[in-house]
Structure formats: C-alpha cells, structure tokens
Amino acid sequence: MKKQKKLAGLEKRKSISGYIFIAPFILGFLLFMFKPMIDSLIMSFQDVQLSSNGSTRVFIGLDNYHSALRVDPDFTRLLTEEFIRLVVYTLAIIVFSFFISLILNQEFKGRSAVRVVFFLPVILSSGVILGLESNNQYMDTLKQTVEANVEGVSVSVAVESILKTMDIGGAVFDKVFEVIDNIYDVAMASGMQIIIFLSGLQTISSSMYEAASIDGCTKWESLWKITFPMISSLFLVNWIYTIVDFCMRSDNQVISKIQTVMTSKLQYGPASAMSWLYFLFIIVFVGITSFFISKVVYYND
Amino acid sequence: MTKKKTGFNFWERNRLSNGYLLQKRVMKVAISIIRAILLFGLCFLILQPVLNKISVSFMEERDLYDPIVVSIPRHFTIENYTISANPEIMDYTVSLRNSFIVSLTIAILQIAMCTLVGYGFARFKFPFKKFWFAMVILIIVIPPQTISSSLYLHFRFFDIFGIIEAINGEALNLRSSFIPYYLISAGCMGLKNGLYIYMVRQYFRNIPVDLEEAAYIDGCGTLKTFVRIMLPQAKPIITSCFLFAFVWQWTDSFYAKLFFQSVKLVSTQLSKIVASLSVFIARVQGGGSAQPATITLARSNQILSTGTLMIVFPVIFLYLFCQRQFVESIASTGIKM
Numbered sequence: 001m002k003k004q005k006k007l008a009g010l011e012k013r014k015s016i017s018g019y020i021f022i023a024p025f026i027l028g029f030l031l032f033m034f035k036p037m038i039d040s041l042i043m044s045f046q047d048v049q050l051s052s053n054g055s056t057r058v059f060i061g062l063d064n065y066h067s068a069l070r071v072d073p074d075f076t077r078l079l080t081e082e083f084i085r086l087v088v089y090t091l092a093i094i095v096f097s098f099f100i101s102l103i104l105n106q107e108f109k110g111r112s113a114v115r116v117v118f119f120l121p122v123i124l125s126s127g128v129i130l131g132l133e134s135n136n137q138y139m140d141t142l143k144q145t146v147e148a149n150v151e152g153v154s155v156s157v158a159v160e161s162i163l164k165t166m167d168i169g170g171a172v173f174d175k176v177f178e179v180i181d182n183i184y185d186v187a188m189a190s191g192m193q194i195i196i197f198l199s200g201l202q203t204i205s206s207s208m209y210e211a212a213s214i215d216g217c218t219k220w221e222s223l224w225k226i227t228f229p230m231i232s233s234l235f236l237v238n239w240i241y242t243i244v245d246f247c248m249r250s251d252n253q254v255i256s257k258i259q260t261v262m263t264s265k266l267q268y269g270p271a272s273a274m275s276w277l278y279f280l281f282i283i284v285f286v287g288i289t290s291f292f293i294s295k296v297v298y299y300n301d
Numbered sequence: 302m303t304k305k306k307t308g309f310n311f312w313e314r315n316r317l318s319n320g321y322l323l324q325k326r327v328m329k330v331a332i333s334i335i336r337a338i339l340l341f342g343l344c345f346l347i348l349q350p351v352l353n354k355i356s357v358s359f360m361e362e363r364d365l366y367d368p369i370v371v372s373i374p375r376h377f378t379i380e381n382y383t384i385s386a387n388p389e390i391m392d393y394t395v396s397l398r399n400s401f402i403v404s405l406t407i408a409i410l411q412i413a414m415c416t417l418v419g420y421g422f423a424r425f426k427f428p429f430k431k432f433w434f435a436m437v438i439l440i441i442v443i444p445p446q447t448i449s450s451s452l453y454l455h456f457r458f459f460d461i462f463g464i465i466e467a468i469n470g471e472a473l474n475l476r477s478s479f480i481p482y483y484l485i486s487a488g489c490m491g492l493k494n495g496l497y498i499y500m501v502r503q504y505f506r507n508i509p510v511d512l513e514e515a516a517y518i519d520g521c522g523t524l525k526t527f528v529r530i531m532l533p534q535a536k537p538i539i540t541s542c543f544l545f546a547f548v549w550q551w552t553d554s555f556y557a558k559l560f561f562q563s564v565k566l567v568s569t570q571l572s573k574i575v576a577s578l579s580v581f582i583a584r585v586q587g588g589g590s591a592q593p594a595t596i597t598l599a600r601s602n603q604i605l606s607t608g609t610l611m612i613v614f615p616v617i618f619l620y621l622f623c624q625r626q627f628v629e630s631i632a633s634t635g636i637k638m
Binding site: 011014015016017018019020021022024025026027028029031032033035036037039040043048100103106108114115116117118119120121122123124126183184187188195240244247248255258259262268272275278279282283286 | 333336337339340343344346347348351414417418420421422424425426427428430433436437440441442443444445446448449451452453454455484485487488489490498523524527548549552553613616617620621624627628
C-alpha cells in the first residue's frame with residue numbers, strides 16, 4: 001500500500017516536471033498562436049476598422065468569405081493556380097530528391113562535395129533571397145534570349161515536338177515538360193528532402209541487398225522490393241515537409257495576395273477570411289493525401 | 302604482389318570468366334561517367350546563379366550593355382560593392398551588425414527554449430502529452446502568414462488582461478519595437494520553431510535512458526540531470542539547430558518586416574535596395590529626392606545581385622565551415638513518423 005503511494009508520488013512529480021519543461025511552449029502557444037488564431041477566425045466574420053485608439057469591429061457574417069470567393073477577381077484564380085502548382089511540384093520534388101539520394105548513396109569520389117552543393121539551396125533559397133530570385137527579370141530576359149537562340153537544339157523542346165507530332169500529349173505531358181523546364185526550381189526546393197531520404201537509405205543494411213542478389217534479384221527488382229518499402233515512411237515525411245515548405249515560401253502568390261490585402265488595403269477582415277480558406281484547403285489536402293500514403297507505408301518494426 | 306599471387310593478368314582472367322569481367326568493368330565505367338555528367342550538370346544548375354551574380358557584381362555598368370561581355374568582366378571594378386554598402390542604400394556595416402546581433406540572440410533564445418521543450422516531450426510522461434505534441438505538429442504546419450493579421454493587431458494594441466490599460470490609460474503599441482519577437486521566441490513560436498522541437502525530441506529519444514536513471518538514483522534532480530547529463534550529449538543537435546535558426550533568421554523577411562521596421566537589418570534593407578538606389582542616384586544627380594531617378598533594369602539588377610551576394614556571403618562562409626553540422630545532424634535524428 002505504502003509502496004504504491006510512493007510510486008504515484010514519483011509519477012506525479014515526473015509529470016509536474018514534464019509540464020515545467022514544456023511550459024514555455026504552452027505559454028507561447030496560448031499567447032502567440034491560439035489567441036491570434038481565434039482572433040483571426042473571429043475577424044474573418046467581422047468588418048474591422050482601425051482607428052488611432054483601437055479597432056471597431058462589426059459582425060457581418062459570411063460576407064468576407066463571400067467577397068473572397070465570389071467578388072475578389074484574383075483570389076479563386078490564384079488559389080487554384082497555386083494548388084495545381086503545389087501538386088505538380090510536390091510530386092516532382094519527391095521524385096527528384098529520391099532519384100538524387102539514390103545516386104548520392106553510391107560510392108564515388110567527391111560524394112561529400114556534391115552533397116554540400118545539393119544542400120546549399122536550403123540555406124540560400126530561404127526568406128528574402130527566394131523572393132528576389134523569382135522576380136529577377138534580368139534573368140528572365142536572359143533566359144528568353146538563350147531559349148530563342150537555341151530553339152530546336154534544346155532536348156526537351158525537341159522531344160516535346162516529336163511527341164506532339166506523334167499525337168501523344170495532353171495536359172499531363174505539358175505539366176511534365178513544364179517541370180523539366182523548371183528543373184532549377186525543383187532542385188532548389190529539394191535540399192532537405194534529399195538529406196532525409198539519404199539518411200533513410202543509409203540505415204538499410206547491405207546484407208539485405210546481398211541476400212537478394214544471391215537469390216538472383218536484379219538491381220531494379222531490389223529497388224522496388226527492398227529500397228522502396230524500407231524508406232516508405234520517409235515518403236510521408238517528405239510529402240508533408242514539401243507541402244508545408246511550399247506554403248511558406250515567400251514567392252507563394254496566395255500569401256502575397258493576402259499580405260497586400262492586409263497591409264496596403266488594410267482590410268483585416270477579408271485578409272483573415274482568405275488566410276483561413278487557404279489554411280483549410282491545405283490542411284484538407286495534407287490530411288487526405290497523407291491518409292492514403294500512410295496506407296501503403298511499410299513499418300519494419 | 303597481387304599479380305604474382307593470382308598469376309593472371311586482366312585479359313587472361315577475362316577469358317577465364319567468358320567475358321564476364323570485361324562486361325562488368327565496362328558497365329562500371331559507363332555508369333560512373335553517366336553519373337559524373339549528371340551530377341556535374343545538376344551542381345552547375347544550382348551554383349550557376351551564384352556564379353553569375355559574382356561575375357555581374359564585378360562589372361562596370363557599360364559592360365552590361367556590351368554584347369561581347371558574357372561572364373568575364375572587361376572593366377573590372379568593385380564600385381558596385383561600395384555603392385551597395387553606402388549608408389543610404391544598404392548601410393552595410395550597420396545593418397550587418399544589427400542582423401548579427403538580432404540573429405544571434407534570437408537563435409540562442411529559440412534554441413534554448415526548444416531544447417527544454419523537446420526534452421520535456423522526449424522524456425516525461427504527463428497528461429495531455431499527445432495533445433500538446435499534436436499542437437507542435439500544428440505549428441509546423443500553419444504558415445505564420447495565416448495569423449499575421451491578428452498578430453499585428455495583437456501587438457499594435459498590446460495588453461495582458463487589461464492590466465496595462467488600467468495603469469497607462471491605453472494599450473501599448475509594441476509593433477515598432479522588437480520586444481514582441483523576443484517574447485514570441487521565448488514562447489517557441491518563432492520561425493520554424495516547431496521543427497526544432499521535433500528534431501530535438503527525436504534526438505533525445507534515441508539516447509538510452511540508463512544514464513538519467515543512474516543520475517536520479519544518485520539523487521540528482523530533474524533540472525540538474527538535464528543540464529549536467531543530457532545537454533552535453535545533445536551538443537550535435539543543438540549546434541545544428543542553432544545554425545539553422547541563425548541562418549533562417551538572417552534571411553527572414555516576414556518577421557523582420559512585422560517587428561523590426563525601426564532597425565536596419567540586411568534582409569529588409571535588401572528587399573528595398575532598388576527603391577533606395579533610385580532615390581540615391583536622384584539625389585546625387587541633384588534632381589531632388591522627390592522624383593526618383595529612372596535606372597535601367599540591368600543596372601538595378603546588377604546592384605540587386607551585388608546586395609544579395611553581400612548578405613549571402615556570411616551565410617555561405619558559415620555553411621562551408623559547419624556543413625558537417627548542418628547536414629549530418631538531420632541524418633542523425635532519424636526522422637520517422
């Protein structure tokens with residue numbers, strides 16, 4: 001009886017110190033995340049007017065959502081465009097980073113140097129630099145002149161025109177070629193994912209591959225039968241990371257639209273409504289896709 | 302030595318294996334050549350904008366319009382750097398110092414708090430732990446822009462349960478000061494802090510509990526165990542999280558625009574470099590600052606490239622020396638879901 005009571009006391013003490021350790025997070029969450037979130041949710045149903053000594057708020061129901069979706073000329077267009085871009089680029093980034101990490105997992109000279117280069121975008125394409133890169137018109141004009149000069153020589157253009165004349169094509173192919181033309185953006189956005197995949201690949205023991213190859217398994221087969229299942233959980237991690245990263249990029253058009261509505265037009269109500277719509281959109285997308293991905297993830301343990 | 306041992310040279314061995322050895326060797330060479338070309342191309346793709354910026358930044362303005370000049374400047378100059386560093390354009394020395402102080406203090410504060418929280422999540426059992434951890438995941442997923450509008454109002458009329466209004470007569474305007482961001486960082490809500498908590502937690506979970514238990518049995522308190530036993534073991538992950546926090550803070554423009562408008566930081570200075578350049582040139586030409594001078598696109602981009610290089614340079618320098626900490630820590634946390 002006495003012993004049990006003492007154990008409960010230890011457990012209690014442990015849980016109290018646990019709470020002390022995460023207290024900064026709880027406080028910060030309540031003050032700087034939960035309160036602003038609820039606030040912005042309320043604001044999205046209100047007409048907010050700023051004045052020098054506070055703000056006046058009038059409840060106007062769903063008007064802000066209505067104006068975001070039906071009145072604003074850009075918002076729905078930007079939302080769908082960004083969504084399509086999100087799907088296409090997330091897929092491309094996952095495939096690209098998986099492919100690169102497979103290459104980087106092999107033994108060759110200068111491997112660590114190549115790894116340093118591929119990780120460089122994580123540092124370089126963050127924050128303000130990315131935003132500047134995307135509206136760098138000089139580079140665009142340069143690119144256009146280069147493209148004009150090498151027209152027909154470019155492999156992707158040639159392949160595209162061959163496929164077009166063979167009447168193979170359509171929306172999917174156009175997207176694939178768009179991604180190939182923008183391989184720079186894909187490479188710049190996949191630094192972190194490559195490292196995550198690489199760390200997963202390095203935990204697979206080589207004895208598995210040896211056993212498979214002795215049993216007559218080709219490299220191609222062992223890629224699908226061993227490598228894929230073993231790191232399938234990392235596909236989920238990378239999928240979510242890529243989507244989150246994509247949403248937070250400063251060249252995201254929906255975000256910049258929300259920012260202009262808020263800071264230059266000072267329409268806090270509509271801006272909150274737009275950000276909530278965007279947020280719900282992304283959460284639903286992440287939820288549905290990660291549900292389906294987690295169905296096929298294989299856990300070794 | 303080996304030759305004498307086997308007694309056969311390559312071709313003899315090849316013949317003995319019915320051509321298998323040669324086939325294997327050719328395959329290996331072909332694969333490594335293809336791999337080298339591919340990787341060289343992709344590395345060049347990533348590095349090209351940086352190299353391009355470097356070459357443009359050393360050109361004189363007339364080189365920009367010279368069709369012969371592509372990447373090697375004909376008239377070498379460092380004038381672009383001195384213009385960008387000018388107090389009226391980027392104010393490089395001042396903003397560099399400010400950025401350094403801000404990034405350093407913010408990174409230290411954020412990582413100290415995130416390490417505490419990450420340890421709390423990794424080692425203790427307490428009620429609602431799953432709920433709070435779900436909240437950590439939530440703050441990773443929510444873009445900070447979603448709540449920026451109300452965060453703005455929150456600090457524009459800052460108040461803690463009406464206490465400040467009772468004393469001062471009106472709510473505080475904390476928006477143009479940088480106190481809010483330190484408060485936010487102390488509450489682990491800064492830039493990507495959820496990710497740091499997650500990484501630290503993953504790392505601590507991989508350390509065996511035996512050491513801590515031994516410390517507890519010897520009468521060491523919870524906090525003391527954490528500081529004396531666990532922190533020294535977590536050095537790698539703390540350094541790398543610190544480096545990330547520093548670098549991302551350095552280039553961040555979102556929080557900088559929201560809270561650091563009164564302080565010159567390299568990131569905010571860079572985002573308005575073209576506007577300040579035209580004002581500066583107008584003033585130098587004597588046209589008065591009311592009418593910004595028109596500068597050509599190529600020229601403004603040249604200055605922009607130079608400015609970008611100047612703010613990126615310290616970061617690249619840091620990365621080259623600490624790339625091991627950057628890259629390997631992520632691999633070592635063993636991120637899994």
